[in-house]
Amino acid sequence: MSEIFELEKELLIPFFKRQRVVFVKGEGCWLYDERGKKYLDLVAGIACVSIGHSNKYFIERVKEQLEKLVHVSNLYYTLPQIELAKKLREVSGMDKFFFCNSGTEAVEAAIKLARKATGRKRLVSFTGNFHGRTMGALSLTWKEKFRKPFEPLIGEVVFAEFNNVEDLKKKLSEEVAAVFVEAIQGEAGVYPAKEEFIQEIFELKEKYGFLVVFDEVQTGFGRTGEWFAKDIYNVEPDIIAMAKGIANGFPMGAVGVKDYVAEKVEAGDHGSTFGGNPLACTAALATIEYIEKNKLVENSRRMGEFFKEKLSELGFEADGFGLMIGFDKEKAFDFVSSMLEKGVLVNATSENRIRIVPPLIISREEVEFAVERMRLSR
Structure with missing residues (x-):
């Protein structure tokens, strides 16, 4: 998909610094690139996709x-x-x-x-x-x-x-x-x-x-x-x-x-x-x-607490409420790239801060998947 990256340079005003991945489909908390690889989406269009991709x-x-x-x-x-x-x-x-x-x-x-x-x-x-x-x-x-x-x-x-x-x-x-x-x-x-x-x-x-x-x-x-x-x-x-x-x-x-x-x-x-x-x-x-x-306000509260507990087990001291979570991580942009390779999307707000804002439908199993990938990316 290098052609798309080149066309972006040619056609679009360069306001954005994008990750080098092209998404073509989404389902629930997951996104799929043009090769069919799936990614757990902990960015949700920057806290926008509340009820999941392709919600029926x-x-x-x-x-x-x-x-x-x-x-x-x-x-x-x-x-x-x-x-x-x-x-x-x-x-x-x-x-x-x-x-x-x-x-x-x-x-x-x-x-x-x-x-x-x-x-x-x-x-x-x-x-x-x-x-x-x-x-x-x-x-x-x-x-x-x-x-x-x-x-x-x-x-x-x-x-x-x-x-x-x-x-x-x-x-x-x-x-x-x-x-x-x-x-x-x-x-x-x-x-x-x-x-x-x-x-x-x-x-x-x-x-x-x-x-x-x-x-x-x-x-x-x-x-x-x-x-x-x-x-x-x-x-x-x-x-x-x-x-x-x-x-x-x-x-x-x-x-x-x-x-x-x-x-x-x-x-x-x-x-x-x-x-x-x-x-x-x-x-x-x-x-x-x-x-x-679907009681997603309550799910946000429960899954947010669970996510913070799992992050604590990795040694991260997380801030925030519900499914709006931030934690310190040195070389945060490198961490974002590493997580992308492992099939999880996270967002860095600075050189040493990670933000997590997944869809409100996220499950315990998906949280555990994300945290395990984080453990491998530390």
């Missing part, structure tokens, strides 16, 4: 909608959009929703909503946070290598140290519109916030009047062993950004807000041509329904 229930639901209606724009009403909003209200506890096509779009919408609802401009993010690569979301993203080449970004963004309440207090004032929180930092390598840190944010909210925005793009829809990471910390944000696992890999994003945020919005403040189209909404509904019917 998902395919039938999407196929049925595909044969009815794909897109009419938000100039008109469609049933799947309303049905999805009702289901999201049920599982998220938020009141009203806006639909888009990705996580970074959800964050962009959250920025505008926070500024409109409060009348303030300043935003606070944290060291280690990753919120996306479009200009607003990028402004909230910590790593300089992502931000520096594209400055000037949007103004009035300040960073506080993650898990450091005292530093956060120094950055707060009555000019702050919102504090953006990744309760479990994903792109950084799976680092959870301390419970007392999250509680302090909500106490400070009462003092300063800012909104709390939870970026649940990676943590939502059962990934952490709860429907959302907010449920781990027993808090209710004002705004939640969602995407990734919402539609099993279909491009879909959403923002959920409390009523008092939505009340400040006027028609025309924001929009999306493709966001919330009938096909995307049906894909999301099918995914959420399958998670519910």
